[in-house]
Amino acid sequence: MRRLLSTGAVLAVLAVSAMAAIAAPASAAVPDLTGRSYVSLGDSYAAAWGLPLAATQPAAGCDQSDENYPHLVADEFGLDLDDRSCGGAVIANVVDTPQSVGGATAPVQSYALDADTDLVTLTIGGNDLGFWQLGQMCIAATAGGPVAGSLDGNVHASCAEQLVVNTPAGPVNTLETQIDQTVAPALSAALADIEARAPHAKIIVVGYPALAPDAEHTPSDGCYTSLLQGLGFRTNAYPYTNADVELLYATQVHLDDTMAEVTAASGATYVSLLADSVAHTPCNPTDAYVNGITLSLAADSVPVSGLPVGGIKKGAIHPNAAGAAFAGTKVSDAVRALFAEPDPTPTPTITPTPTPTDDPSPTPTASPSLSATESPSAGVSPVPSASATPVATATGVLAATGAPSVAGAIGIGAALLLVGVAVTLLLRRRVHS
Numbered sequence: 001m002r003r004l005l006s007t008g009a010v011l012a013v014l015a016v017s018a019m020a021a022i023a024a025p026a027s028a029a030v031p032d033l034t035g036r037s038y039v040s041l042g043d044s045y046a047a048a049w050g051l052p053l054a055a056t057q058p059a060a061g062c063d064q065s066d067e068n069y070p071h072l073v074a075d076e077f078g079l080d081l082d083d084r085s086c087g088g089a090v091i092a093n094v095v096d097t098p099q100s101v102g103g104a105t106a107p108v109q110s111y112a113l114d115a116d117t118d119l120v121t122l123t124i125g126g127n128d129l130g131f132w133q134l135g136q137m138c139i140a141a142t143a144g145g146p147v148a149g150s151l152d153g154n155v156h157a158s159c160a161e162q163l164v165v166n167t168p169a170g171p172v173n174t175l176e177t178q179i180d181q182t183v184a185p186a187l188s189a190a191l192a193d194i195e196a197r198a199p200h201a202k203i204i205v206v207g208y209p210a211l212a213p214d215a216e217h218t219p220s221d222g223c224y225t226s227l228l229q230g231l232g233f234r235t236n237a238y239p240y241t242n243a244d245v246e247l248l249y250a251t252q253v254h255l256d257d258t259m260a261e262v263t264a265a266s267g268a269t270y271v272s273l274l275a276d277s278v279a280h281t282p283c284n285p286t287d288a289y290v291n292g293i294t295l296s297l298a299a300d301s302v303p304v305s306g307l308p309v310g311g312i313k314k315g316a317i318h319p320n321a322a323g324a325a326f327a328g329t330k331v332s333d334a335v336r337a338l339f340a341e342p343d344p345t346p347t348p349t350i351t352p353t354p355t356p357t358d359d360p361s362p363t364p365t366a367s368p369s370l371s372a373t374e375s376p377s378a379g380v381s382p383v384p385s386a387s388a389t390p391v392a393t394a395t396g397v398l399a400a401t402g403a404p405s406v407a408g409a410i411g412i413g414a415a416l417l418l419v420g421v422a423v424t425l426l427l428r429r430r431v432h433s
Contacts, residue, residue: 029340029341030336030339030340030341031339031341032078033077033078033079033118033335033339034077034078034079035078035079035080036077036079036080036118036119037079037080037082037116037117037118037119038070038073038074038079038080038081038082038117038118038119038120038121039081039082039083039084039112039113039117039119039120039121039198039201040068040070040081040082040083040084040085040120040121041084041085041094041109041110041112041120041121041122041123041124041194042085042086042089042094042109042121042122042123042124042206043085043086043087043088043089043090043123043124043126043127044063044085044086044087044088044089044127044318045123045126045208045209045318045319046068046069046070046085046121046122046123046124046206047062047063047064047065047068047083047085047086047087048064048065048067048068048069048318048319048324049063049065049087049314049315049318050063050065050291050313050314050315050316050318050320051065051067051068051315051319051320051321051324052065052066052067053065053066054066054071054083057086058083058084058085058086058106058107058109059086059099059101059102059104059105059106059107060101060102060103060104061087061101061102061103061104062085062086062087062101062102062106063086063087063314064083064085064086064087065324067321067324068083068085068324069121069206069324069327069328069331070083070085070121071083072324072325072328072332073121073328073331073332073335076328076332077332077335079118079119082112084106084107084109084112085109085123086099086101086106086109087101088101088127089106089109089124089127090124090127090128091124091125091128091183091186091187091189091190092186093106093108093109094108094109094110094122094124094190094193094194095108095110095189095190095193096108096110096193110190110193110194110197111197113194113197113198113201114197114198115198115199115200116200117197117198117200117201118200118201118202119201119202119204119335120194120198120201120202120203120204121204121205121206121331122190122191122194122203122204122205122206123205123206123207123208124187124190125183125186125187125255125259126208126255128182128183128186129175129178129179129182129183129251129255130178131208131211131317132317133149134159134175134248135211135293135316135317136148136149136304136312137149137159138158138159138240138241138244138248139227139239139240139293140158140224140239140240140241140244142224142226143222143224143241143242144157144241145157145158145241147159147241147244148305148306150162151163157241157243158241158243158244158247159243159244159247160241160243160244160246160247161243163175163247164247173247173250173251173254175247175251175254176250176251176254179251179254179255179258180258183255183258184258184261184262187205187259187262187263188262188265188266191203191205191262191263191266191268192266195266195267195268202269202335202338202339203266203268203269204268204269204270204271204331204334204335204338205259205263205268205269205270205271206271206273206327206330206331207255207256207259207260207270207271207272207273207274208252208255208256208273208274209273209274209277209280209289209290209319209323209326209327210249210252210273210274210277210278210280210281210289210290211248211252211281211282211290211317212240212245212246212248212249212252212281212283213245213249213278213279213281213283213284214249214278215246217278217279217281217283217284218242218245218283219283222241222242222245223238223240223242223245223281223282223283224238224239224240224241224242225237225238225239225292226239227239227293227295233294233295233296234294235292235294236282236285236288236291236292236293236294237292237293237294238282238283238285238292238293239293245283249278252274253274256272256274260272269334269338271330271331271334273326273327273330276326276330277289277290277323277326280322280323280326282317288320288322288323289319289320289322289323289326290317290318290319290320290323291315291316291317291318291319291320292316292317293312293313293316293317294312294313294316295307295310295311295312295313296310296311296312296313297309297310298310298313300314301313301314302314302316
């Protein structure tokens with residue numbers, strides 16, 4: 001009896017296996033990108049201002065690091081990188097305007113593109129909005145203000161009270177207006193220029209990491225930490241009021257959404273860094289992807305109004321090594337998806353062709369009721385012929401399409417299951433007769 005049951009069970013298992021094998025999608029493979037041309041364009045967030053300098057620069061003063069995300073991506077895939085990113089660049093420096101930096105001149109970044117370029121990455125727009133100026137302007141003396149910068153010459157508790165304007169329709173964030181009216185059209189024109197210069201390239205626009213947390217990742221007492229600690233300077237301070245943390249985050253959300261929309265409209269690929277970095281802002285310095293602000297007396301620090309010597313240490317409010325690695329991982333994932341090719345090898349199909357046992361039932365004793373049609377051989381012989389039809393059908397579909405539909409697979413499996421059940425019932429009837 002156990003042998004009879006196992007015959008039907010084998011058919012059932014084969015039916016399920018056939019459905020799984022037929023329905024399995026083909027995998028994708030990333031081709032070898034070794035030596036393919038990759039050009040990186042962008043500002044200090046692409047250049048990784050503050051990380052160790054690369055041996056070669058587009059121009060002295062670009063402060064480009066060979067630990068930035070373009071270098072990490074190029075190293076992973078063996079790409080031939082031409083990194084044109086430069087600290088302080090605006091969108092015009094990508095399209096048609098040389099950049100004066102550190103007493104030198106960086107050439108127009110997009111001039112490095114041509115018909116042989118395979119991959120382009122672009123991080124740009126932050127300086128058009130004034131990220132760096134905003135970061136300095138909004139430094140507060142205390143958690144309640146006042147802030148260092150003023151647009152009208154008066155003292156203000158926050159940047160928010162200067163940059164958010166009350167209108168009859170409600171408060172308007174003027175930074176968001178600037179994004180809509182200035183950054184968006186300029187970015188759209190830049191992407192059109194890049195596509196024209198590199199018509200065969202995959203183009204990836206990379207957004208900015210979170211510089212301020214959302215409400216969920218903001219401590220109940222706020223993010224503010226003073227630039228000063230005891231008699232010295234605090235490392236990675238975050239001297240911003242609660243109002244300005246909210247302003248900066250809301251502005252970044254609008255910028256990220258706008259960049260994504262412009263990129264999609266151009267047909268390029270957008271990689272957002274915002275959502276996955278919002279828990280890693282300088283508000284949480286122990287696990288940050290972005291540096292806070294550290295004052296320094298070093299000669300190469302960025303001068304700050306009111307300080308007779310020194311200034312802000314390089315790399316402030318920019319990605320640290322962990323942030324560059326994070327961006328590199330996100331961009332590498334996009335590269336794999338863009339260059340992936342379907343596996344041409346068809347998914348193998350398990351052919352459910354069970355071999356009947358020599359004697360699937362106990363040898364019957366002589367019985368006057370046993371007819372020729374109820375003999376063991378007659379009961380077993382339909383199994384191979386019954387399974388032959390669905391097997392031939394499955395094989396024919398695979399040969400014709402390479403990937404039969406799930407509905408077809410279910411039908412084939414159901415037929416095989418019915419055959420298994422029928423054989424089991426027939427053989428059990430034989431045993432009990």
